[in-house]
Amino acid sequence: MNQIEITNESATARAYRALERAIVTLELAPGTVTTEGHLIERLGYGRTPVREAIQRLAWEGLVEIRPRAGLAIAPLHAGDWLRVLDARTGVEIVLARSAARFTTPDAGERFQDSAQAMHRAVLAADVIAFLEADKALDDAMALAADNPFAARLAAPLQTHSRRFWFRYQRETGLAESAAHHVELIRKILDRDEAGAAAEAERLMVLLRGHAQAAISR
Known part of the structure; x- marks a missing residue:
């Protein structure tokens, strides 16, 4: 922003x-x-x-x-991360597919800005900057998808998920997470609806792996 x-x-x-x-x-x-x-x-x-x-x-x-x-x-229990992701996965796929279909030049510029911000955050190992870029990506997705109902459902789940990620994964997951986000952005900007939906699902699978690891610690 x-x-x-x-x-x-x-x-x-x-x-x-x-x-x-x-x-x-x-x-x-x-x-x-x-x-x-x-x-x-x-x-x-x-x-x-x-x-x-x-x-x-x-x-x-x-x-x-x-x-x-x-x-x-709110307390933070590792097991709740999976519950958040269970609720989040479907709506993220809907948003990604819709964003690829309806994205505008304004939203496209926001996507590109968030991708560049994530790249800079990884190079600087700056977790806070990465979280801000991730939030900017969520805002761009909400704008591009043209589905306020899905966006309002996703927003609190995205915030909870960032909180869990910061608590349990920030030390090791920065570059991998950024790579998945940037690939999702690329699919959206290419207007590849099926590809964007698949990348959104892959990102949720990645996060589920992190959540399951957090539970087992």
Whole structure:
């Protein structure tokens, strides 16, 4: 996402992105309890955008709102990664196929930007930059697929999956994961619907392997 897009985001969207990133990267540790006031102070935004961001995160299952007791960050259990992927696989295939069919020049530029960002992240061994590129790819996919119902279903599952990947796979999985994502982007830009769907499925198989390894540790 470029600087103009970030500037044009609402305060609620910026608060959401900041909190989502903190949860995914475990800065807000799984199972810990915080408060709305602490998050307002942490982010530097007003009460309304932070509260709205918290409501969205609660709907996505990343935060539990406990009246008069604070906000609990969702726990992280390795076995749940497979459940996330079970729910995610079908919708990712739908999005990939639709993106290849309907992609636009604007979405294509976003795909190319995310591929380049992933390449740079691998060269720099920068996990946070990789996660940001992965998020940008998800946003490009949602734009290109022209299916808001599938995109809204996929978004929280993608966030949960990034969180699991960061916890269990980031040390060894960067280059391999990037290669699969870049191949998916290539199929979409080639408007190869069947190829894009197959690459999306291969990526989910890769993630399932990571999830199964995490369970066995």
